[in-house]
Amino acid sequence: MEGIVLRSTGSWYDVRTPQGDSYKCRLRGKLRLKGFKTTNPVAVGDRVHFEIEDEASKSGLIVDIEARRNYIIRQSVHRTAHAHLIACNIDQAILIATLAMPRTSFGFIDRFLVSCEAYDVPAVIVFNKTDILTDEGLAYQAEIMDMYTSIGYRCLDTSVTKHYHIDEFRALLDGKISLLSGHSGVGKSSLINAIKPELNLKTSEISHYSQKGKHTTTFAEMFELWENTFIIDTPGIKEMGLVDISPQELSHYFPEMRQYLGECKFHNCMHVHEPGCAVREAFERGEIADTRYHSYLSMLENHDNRR
Ligand SMILES: Nc1nc2c(ncn2[C@@H]2O[C@H](COP(=O)(O)OP(=O)(O)OP(=O)(O)O)[C@@H](O)[C@H]2O)c(=O)[nH]1
Ligand SMILES: [Mg+2]
Ligand SMILES: [Zn+2]
Incomplete structure (x- = not known):
């Protein structure tokens, strides 16, 4: 059997077949990845081969992982030997940024973009929560968007609350596998809910005190939005560690x-x-x-x- 990993929760992987069936799979013990060391051998987006263990309970055993077209890794900021594989085989990585509540710094945006360049994954920047910006803030945001656009990065400004540019966001995703990334509380899960309310993903208000998100999403998960279109929601990240760039x-x-x-x-x-x-x-x-x-x-x- 063949399928794509939609979710990984430690030792179990949710694998979906092209026919739309889902299996809970474990990884065959002997299966090791050649080449690089990561804390997780299989990640969301991996294409795998599996054997059905029990059809009634829809459980299986992953026996092989197809070669990856690309992958995004999060290197520990403390530079330990371990890197965490976030997702594989993606068409674009979308950084959700906010100028306030919480604030996304230029340093963070640029590290994200450099990582995408290094992984050869096209990057897009979506500036969300435009509804909370003052006119001055909006003008500043427009300048930033112009700058990033001029160097080749697609940018979009959105507001989930005001339903602003949600159709444009939907169009950006059409026909692709997109990874959403960004700090906790910027509205990644909210944006997904805005285009597919049935998913009803958990979201929560940012902390008043720290102006930071509460890490509501706790593991990466891929959702099919419509035919040929998938989106990966990920937990908020604090820092973007750079991997092996001299x-x-x-x-x-x-x-x-x-x-x-x-x-x-x-x-x-x-x-x-x-x-x-x-x-x-x-x-x-x-x-x-x-x-x-x-x-x-x-x-x-x-x-x-x-x-
Ligand atoms: N004002 C405003 N609030 C928004 C907007 N989008 C999302 N929010 C709010 O921001 C808070 C955080 O949204 P989430 O969707 O949980 O953020 P997240 O990026 O998924 O956060 P993590 O899962 O923790 O990484 C929620 O209270 C949302 O309602 C927006 O466009 N404008
Ligand atoms: Mg979330
Ligand atoms: Zn020089």
């Missing part, structure tokens, strides 16, 4: 820097304060946004601190 390759994951990379005076330029650095010059001319260049420097620095 300082030398970091600039390649900033699309707006790529065009300058061959023009630096030194071929091993890190674009910090080397003379004749084309990236730094572009930044000084205003062709690279301040926030983006600062995110770049901060990622470089964090990398050094971890050694």
